[in-house]
Amino acid sequence: MKHFIFGSAAAGILKHAFRKKNHQIISFPIDFSVGPITNIHQPCGIKDHFAWKASCFQEVQNFHADQSDYQEALEQLGEIKDGDKLTIWICENTSEQIGLRISCYLLNGKDVELRVVNTADAMQEYMRGKEIEVAILSTGDCNAKQLIHFYNHSYSYITKEMRQTFEQEGEELLQRGSLVRSWKQGEIIDELETRDDTLIIEYIKSVEQEGEEATFINAARVVGGVLTKSDQFFSDLWIEYRIRSLIQAGYLIYEGSLQAMWMYRVKTNGLKSV
Numbered sequence: 001m002k003h004f005i006f007g008s009a010a011a012g013i014l015k016h017a018f019r020k021k022n023h024q025i026i027s028f029p030i031d032f033s034v035g036p037i038t039n040i041h042q043p044c045g046i047k048d049h050f051a052w053k054a055s056c057f058q059e060v061q062n063f064h065a066d067q068s069d070y071q072e073a074l075e076q077l078g079e080i081k082d083g084d085k086l087t088i089w090i091c092e093n094t095s096e097q098i099g100l101r102i103s104c105y106l107l108n109g110k111d112v113e114l115r116v117v118n119t120a121d122a123m124q125e126y127m128r129g130k131e132i133e134v135a136i137l138s139t140g141d142c143n144a145k146q147l148i149h150f151y152n153h154s155y156s157y158i159t160k161e162m163r164q165t166f167e168q169e170g171e172e173l174l175q176r177g178s179l180v181r182s183w184k185q186g187e188i189i190d191e192l193e194t195r196d197d198t199l200i201i202e203y204i205k206s207v208e209q210e211g212e213e214a215t216f217i218n219a220a221r222v223v224g225g226v227l228t229k230s231d232q233f234f235s236d237l238w239i240e241y242r243i244r245s246l247i248q249a250g251y252l253i254y255e256g257s258l259q260a261m262w263m264y265r266v267k268t269n270g271l272k273s274v
Helices: 008-017 043-056 063-078 094-106 119-126 144-153 160-173 197-210 219-229 236-248
Strands: 002-006 024-028 085-090 113-118 155-157 180-184 187-191 252-256 264-268
Touching: 002 008, 002 094, 008 024, 008 144, 024 063, 043 063, 063 094, 085 094, 094 160, 094 180, 094 187, 113 119, 119 144, 144 155, 197 219, 197 236, 197 264, 219 236, 219 264, 236 252
Parallel strands: 002 024, 002 085, 085 113
Antiparallel strands: 113 155, 180 187, 252 264
């Protein structure tokens, strides 16, 4: 069995889950929800995506390694042969839903068996009847034991009609020029780059109201707080980038060093509002 999975965290958990099995894990260490994805299956599109990421995000991770790993995943996908069996892991978030569609498009013409595991649905079923209710936004929120259970009990087959739809949507996604995308009511929606700015400002204001007006709030705390408040799944790097963008635009004031999120603090600018 070959597996397609999206995101470094989810891939690490899946590799651990199947470490004793003869399965191939093809992992795409990329967030398809932000950044250019035009022709991201080709060298020019890959270069554009990672150049954008390097220019916007803080250098807290090795973008060159991610780019190399992504290119390797595309090569592994290209080596898939007729008759292979594949499981595609997804959740109810933009990046994994885009990954599903692009993968199906790139598999066009190959006679393969496709299964899909939706970990959000699988988790809901897994926790049914238990005292604790768990809702996840990412496959990376699962543990290895749960993924093994989902693989055995919570998969469904992608029909010919479903595959055709995913292929068409994948082809269309690879032609989009947007920088930000959301998963809403079963559709991938293009958004403005400022999509999350109001949420960031509102969270900072809520914290300010709890304390002294002049208090600066650690940027890392803001990032964590916004991630818990949103119904969308996105990375801490994205939120931190938008915080710095709001500082540059004058909506936030900061003290400290902008070199890393734990090195500076922010508060709202009372003279300017979003």
